[in-house]
Amino acid sequence: xxxxxxxxxxxxxxxxxxxxxxxxxxxxxxxxxxxxxxxxxxxxxxxxxxxxxxxxxxxxxxxxxxxxxxxxxxxxxxxxxxxxxxxxxxxxxxxxxxxxxxxxxxxxxxxxxxxxxxxxxxxxxxxxxxxxxxxxxxxxxxxxxxxxxxxxxxxxxxxxxxxxxxxxxxxxxxxxxxxxxxxxxxxxxxxxxxxxxxxxxxxxxxxxxxxxxxxxxxxxxxxxxxxxxxxxxxxxxxxxxxxxxxxxxxxxxxxxxxxxxxxxxxxxxxxxxxxxxxxxxxxxxxxxxxxxxxxxxxxxxxxxxxxxxxxxxxxxxxxxxxxxxxxxxxxxxxxxxxxxxxxxxxxxxxxxxxxxxxxxxxxxxxxxxxxxxxxxxxxxxxxxxxxxxxxxxxxxxxxxxxxxxxxxxxxxxxxxxxxxxxxxxxxxxxxxxxxxxxxxxxxxxxxxxxxxxxxxxxxxxxxxxxxxxxxxxxxxxxxxxxxxxxxxxxxxxxxxxxxxxxxxxxxxxxx
Numbered sequence: 108x109x110x111x112x113x114x115x116x117x118x119x120x121x122x123x124x125x126x127x128x129x130x131x132x133x134x135x136x137x138x139x140x141x142x143x144x145x146x147x148x149x150x151x152x153x154x155x156x157x158x159x160x161x162x163x164x165x166x167x168x169x170x171x172x173x174x175x176x177x178x179x180x181x182x183x184x185x186x187x188x189x190x191x192x193x194x195x196x197x198x199x200x201x202x203x204x205x206x207x208x209x210x211x212x213x214x215x216x217x218x219x220x221x222x223x224x225x226x227x228x229x230x231x232x233x234x235x236x237x238x239x240x241x242x243x244x245x246x247x248x249x250x251x252x253x254x255x256x257x258x259x260x261x262x263x264x265x266x267x268x269x270x271x272x273x274x275x276x277x278x279x280x281x282x283x284x285x286x287x288x289x290x291x292x293x294x295x296x297x298x299x300x301x302x303x304x305x306x307x308x309x310x311x312x313x314x315x316x317x318x319x320x321x322x323x324x325x326x327x328x329x330x331x332x333x334x335x336x337x338x339x340x341x342x343x344x345x346x347x348x349x350x351x352x353x354x355x356x357x358x359x360x361x362x363x364x365x366x367x368x369x370x371x372x373x374x375x376x377x378x379x380x381x382x383x384x385x386x387x388x389x390x391x392x393x394x395x396x397x398x399x400x401x402x403x404x405x406x407x408x409x410x411x412x413x414x415x416x417x418x419x420x421x422x423x424x425x426x427x428x429x430x431x432x433x434x435x436x437x438x439x440x441x442x443x444x445x446x447x448x449x450x451x452x453x454x455x456x457x458x459x460x461x462x463x464x465x466x467x468x469x470x471x472x473x474x475x476x477x478x479x480x481x482x483x484x485x486x487x488x489x490x491x492x493x494x495x496x497x498x499x500x501x502x503x504x505x506x507x508x509x510x511x512x513x514x515x516x517x518x519x520x521x522x523x524x525x526x527x528x529x530x531x532x533x534x535x536x537x538x539x540x541x542x543x544x545x546x547x548x549x550x551x552x553x554x555x556x557x558x559x560x561x562x563x564x565x566x567x568x569x570x571x572x573x574x575x576x577x578x579x580x581x582x583x584x585x586x587x588x589x590x591x592x593x594x595x596x597x598x599x600x601x602x603x604x605x606x607x608x609x610x611x612x613x614x615x616x617x618x
Contacts, residue, residue, distance in 0.1 A: 130233065213319075263300075277357065282487075337571065361564075372449060392457050393460075401463060478522075
């Protein structure tokens with residue numbers, strides 16, 4: 108018995124790995140994707156070092172935390188209206204955010220100590236494709252495999268880095284905010300967005316983030332490090348918060364695995380007052396939230412329009428917003444700065460979700476089969492709500508077109524037309540029909556990559572940008588075609604000249 112106990116202990120030690128989970132971004136919604144993965148790995152006995160500016164209050168077993176929360180990177184961007192930026196300004200601003208995160212986080216004493224330490228890791232997990240490709244240096248520093256974790260799908264740059272390029276004929280970058288059923292002009296716009304995304308990303312990669320990498324990752328032996336272009340493609344696994352139930356199916360690289368819905372947790376009992384509120388709502392409950400990042404008070408006129416409409420509805424309303432004037436709150440509306448969203452959506456009385464269109468909110472509404480009214484404001488929210496509407500799960504309202512009349516029509520359309528509820532319930536059924544949870548799926552593939560590094564990674568990821576995009580071949584073919592065309596033109600011109608001269612000489616002999 109003692110022999111077998113010791114044997115099992117040895118096996119457990121051999122199979123456990125040391126993993127650096129480097130997720131400094133201080134955004135709550137992104138951490139909802141990262142944490143189920145690292146918690147699942149820690150539960151399986153792996154040793155996790157978690158670097159974050161959004162730290163745990165109670166640190167789970169097998170996780171060592173490096174807390175960066177004292178650095179406020181978002182202070183530099185508090186006055187930026189991300190929702191009003193065009194594609195060029197949005198991309199430029201986000202890369203500036205990436206550079207700022209390097210200054211605040213990578214330049215911090217805590218991270219510099221880690222970079223110059225003798226620590227050993229088997230794998231490094233990060234969200235480097237979110238304007239932080241310089242983090243790829245960590246795989247070189249620790250001689251570890253790279254595991255990318257992406258908080259949103261439908262991103263042309265992620266697909267470019269994974270070794271399978273977007274086809275704008277049917278794939279949309281999230282900034283396009285289009286459905287897969289595009290008109291000619293929409294396809295033209297999608298080609299523009301995809302092209303701008305790819306070109307600007309390569310530009311910033313080489314001319315902005317390569318210098319950042321060289322500045323902050325100057326550990327012993329950094330001189331032998333490959334270029335940021337090659338390091339950024341060097342991934343054993345890419346985990347993406349995507350599912351075709353809240354997107355469209357399209358081809359992906361073999362080392363990319365989708366874990367959409369990983370944010371969905373087992374239901375908890377509602378607090379007693381909320382449980383009573385929902386149980387006693389015979390006409391159902393409308394839940395409205397603009398997410399954890401946006402402040403609804405920025406949109407007072409729009410919120411007042413919703414309050415006016417809510418006043419006339421038979422349904423009760425749970426609203427994540429507290430107006431300045433309490434007299435503005437209708438008697439059927441319960442307001443609060445926080446609600447347990449998933450548990451509310453799971454309740455049988457929830458008949459409508461009014462949402463800002465964040466990807467986590469979209470996935471939760473689909474999971475629980477709740478129809479939606481979407482108000483996209485920034486980032487990928489426009490794309491998410493176009494997808495929601497195209498699947499027949501609800502209707503979308505534009506922020507600049509919110510009036511009492513438009514809100515009233517939209518809410519009543521979704522509440523009174525049963526097809527939205529029916530389609531939401533069908534999609535919920537498909538979404539739940541899976542062999543294992545997204546967290547279990549993620550943990551399985553991470554452990555697979557630890558055992559068989561790069562087994563699924565395609566050859567295309569080892570190519571430079573020039574090779575991958577066949578720029579050298581295209582230049583050669585273009586040059587060859589031009590030279591051939593010029594040669595043919597000159598040959599024809601020379602032949603024409605000879606023919607003309609022959610005719611002139613013939614005429615001279617006749618005369």
